[in-house]
Structures are given as structure tokens and as C-alpha cells.
Amino acid sequence: MDVEELRQRLQFEPSALPLSSHTLQACVIDFDKVDNALDWLEKDDNHHLICLSDPHYPPLLQQIYDPPSVLFIKGNLNALLPPSIAIVGSRSMSLHGADTAANLAISLSNQGFSITSGMAAGIDGAAHKAVVANNGMTLAVLGCGVDVIYPKRHKALYDNIQQNGCVISEFWPNVSPLAGHFPRRNRIVSGLSLGTVVVEAARKSGSLITARLAMEQNREVFAVPGSTVAGFHQGCHDLIKNGAKLVENAADIIEELGCLSQYHLEQLHQRHYIQDNEMSNLPFPSQLASLLTSVGYETTTIDAVVEHSGKPIDLVLVQLLELELQGWVTVVPGGYVRLKRS
Known part of the structure; x- marks a missing residue:
């Protein structure tokens, strides 16, 4: 990509998607930094620069009111393909909160979702670390330049995320973390995601900004309840009172997002740069493969699937939903039918 091409891609077009005055201002200022951006882009094969008009631009993020005009990305670009769910929460998390976020x-991740968060201390870091340890895909959205590690204690996490996932920023390389950057970062966290899960949050927690932005973007908001005595969960309880879905486990989230996940995958298939083999490389956990063998090419009742698989019915329903989303089975009167061979 040369300088002129990058300039053309960054050019503001009134007929394109709606942009705020902040984005327009960023476009004007950023032209002076094109040469530095190109230098950064050429330093490593895992450096990527995606403009708003680029076909690789995440379709969900493209739909928000104020999408970033440019994204700087380090890591695996294919991590943007699976449907994503954001997990956010308090920086001062409890041990129970850390376990909940990780679980x-x-x-x-085992159901094929990527996990998006802000790589902050606390719940964000716990979610990222769990996915990395599980060899899943996680997206870390930074409130600084994509080459700046913040907080510094997350240096190893920053490097590990890039193996299967990626770190993302709308800020140009070498930009330091500033307080005003993080609310803008949060709109990308929620904008990349089908829904946002708040695990722990006090009433003044920054993660509530992400939840509010998700609501404004017409995305789902989930909250994990907790003790009414400790202050860790006051923000979550307020969210639930205001309409967020109460979450006890991943099945609660998947049940709510099933149709939206299907829409997201259909949108990805329509993108001309995505080939069938790329979609087939998305995570297909072994537990889904074992359940698939319980579904025949003729109508198979749910009772038969449960009996053959030996799994509890609630788990079977969740995994059948994921198989349906990935196009392996379909619902028919009386049960399920398998559509293709593994």
C-alpha cells in the first residue's frame, strides 16, 4: 500500500457510512502521519492497517455511529472473522470475579466465539489470559498506540494474544495512553461484539461506559449478579434492573445471541475476501465433533441425541445451537438433521 492509496482510503466521503465530527477531524489530522504509518506497517508481517472502506473492516464495527476511520492491528487478522463477545469489568476484581470471567x-471460546476486551488490569486481563491459555482467539482493544503496552505488567499477555488473536487500536503508533482515550476505546470493544458481558462493576466503574455504549449500538448487554453486600456488583445489579440479561453461565449468553451469531456469519460469507477454507478453519472443538456423531442424516429426536451422546440435555441444546450456527445441522419437525460430513 503506497502513500497515495492510503490517503485515498482515508478520504472522507459524505455518501459513505455516517461519521461524527471527531472522525472527520481525525481523518484530517492523520494525513500528516501517513508516512509513519506506512513505516510501521512494513516492519512486520503481522502488522495490518485497515481503513473504513477496506473489505477486511469488521462489519459489526462498521455499523456503529462513529466507526474508527482506520484500525492498526498486530497479530492474526483472521481473529476478526468469528463472532465476538466482549467481557469487561472492574480493575479491582475479586478472586470470584476472576474465576467467573475466566470460566x-x-x-x-470453546463454542467458537472470539473474546474482546480492553487488556486492562482486572477482569479484562483475566478474560484474555483464560482464552490464551485455552488456545482460543481474543481481541485486545487498546487506549493507546498499538505498539504501546499498557499496563506494562501485561507485556507477556500482549505478546501471547497475538499468536491466535490480535491487538487493535484506532490511535496511531507511539501514542501514549491518556484518560480521554479509554471511553473512545470502549466504543470499539462493544462495537466489535454481538454483546457485552459485565462480570464485576461498581457503580462508577468504567466498564459501565462500555455497557452503555453497547446499548446505544443496539447490542445485547449481560450482567453477572453477585453479593448485595460487597460493592463489586452494584453496577451489575443496576444493569439488570435496567434490562440487561442476568447471566449465570455461557449458555445464557449463547441462547440470547443465537440469531445474531447466524446473521454475523452470513455477513462474513458475503465478504468476497473470505474463502470457504477460511471459515472451515474457525475453531471446531472436539466436544462438538463428538456430539455431531449423535445426529443422523435423517430426523434425530433430541432424546435420541441425549441418549447417544451421554451428555446432559442443557449442554446438548447449547452445542446443537452452535452446530446449527456453523451449518452442520438444521432443526426440522421432530428433531435435528445432519447436513454434511465432518
Whole structure:
């Protein structure tokens, strides 16, 4: 990509998607930094620069009111393909909150979702670390330049995320973390995701900004309840009172997002740069493969699937939903039918 091509891609077009005055201003200022951006882009094969008009631009993020005009990405670009769920929460998390975030992240990752968060201390870091340890895909959205590690204690996490996932920023390389950057970062966290899960949050927690932005973007908001005595969960309880779905496990989230996940995958298939083999490389956990053998090419009742698989019915229903989303089975009167061979 040369300088002129990059300039043309960054050019503001009134007929394109709606952009705010902030984005327009960023476009004007950023032209002076094109040469530096190109230098950064050429430093490593895992450096990527995606403009708003680029076909690789995440379709969900493209739909928000104020999409970033440019994204700087380090890591695996294919991590943008699976449907994503954001997990956010308090920086001062409890041990129970850390376990809850990790368990939700692993369960959702095993079902083929990527996990998006802000790589902050606390719940964000716990979610990222769990997915990395599980060899899943996680997206870390930064409130600084994509080459700046913040907080510094997450240096190893920053590097590990890039193996299967990626780190993302709308800020140009070498930009330091500033307080005003993080609310803008949060709109990308929620904008990349089908829904946002708040695990722990006090009433003044920054993660509530992400939840509010998700609501404004017409995305789902989920909250994990907790003790009414400790202050860790006050923000979550307020969200639930205001209409957020109460979450006890990953099945609660998947049940709510099933149709939206299907829409997201259909949108990805329509993107001309995505080939069938890319979609087939998305995570297909072994537990889904074992359940698939319980579904025949003729109508198979849910009772037969449960009996053959030996799994509890609630788990079977969740995994059948994921198989349906990935196009392996379909619902028919009386049960399920398998559509293709593994």
C-alpha cells in the first residue's frame, strides 16, 4: 500500500457510512502521519492497517455511529472473522470475579466465539489470559498506540494474544495512553461484539461506559449478579434492573445471541475476501465433533441425541445451537438433521 492509496482510503466521503465530527477531524489530522504509518506497517508481517472502506473492516464495527476511520492491528487478522463477545469489568476484581470471567471466556471460546476486551488490569486481563491459555482467539482493544503496552505488567499477555488473536487500536503508533482515550476505546470493544458481558462493576466503574455504549449500538448487554453486600456488583445489579440479561453461565449468553451469531456469519460469507477454507478453519472443538456423531442424516429426536451422546440435555441444546450456527445441522419437525460430513 503506497502513500497515495492510503490517503485515498482515508478520504472522507459524505455518501459513505455516517461519521461524527471527531472522525472527520481525525481523518484530517492523520494525513500528516501517513508516512509513519506506512513505516510501521512494513516492519512486520503481522502488522495490518485497515481503513473504513477496506473489505477486511469488521462489519459489526462498521455499523456503529462513529466507526474508527482506520484500525492498526498486530497479530492474526483472521481473529476478526468469528463472532465476538466482549467481557469487561472492574480493575479491582475479586478472586470470584476472576474465576467467573475466566470460566465464561473459556466456555464461549470453546463454542467458537472470539473474546474482546480492553487488556486492562482486572477482569479484562483475566478474560484474555483464560482464552490464551485455552488456545482460543481474543481481541485486545487498546487506549493507546498499538505498539504501546499498557499496563506494562501485561507485556507477556500482549505478546501471547497475538499468536491466535490480535491487538487493535484506532490511535496511531507511539501514542501514549491518556484518560480521554479509554471511553473512545470502549466504543470499539462493544462495537466489535454481538454483546457485552459485565462480570464485576461498581457503580462508577468504567466498564459501565462500555455497557452503555453497547446499548446505544443496539447490542445485547449481560450482567453477572453477585453479593448485595460487597460493592463489586452494584453496577451489575443496576444493569439488570435496567434490562440487561442476568447471566449465570455461557449458555445464557449463547441462547440470547443465537440469531445474531447466524446473521454475523452470513455477513462474513458475503465478504468476497473470505474463502470457504477460511471459515472451515474457525475453531471446531472436539466436544462438538463428538456430539455431531449423535445426529443422523435423517430426523434425530433430541432424546435420541441425549441418549447417544451421554451428555446432559442443557449442554446438548447449547452445542446443537452452535452446530446449527456453523451449518452442520438444521432443526426440522421432530428433531435435528445432519447436513454434511465432518
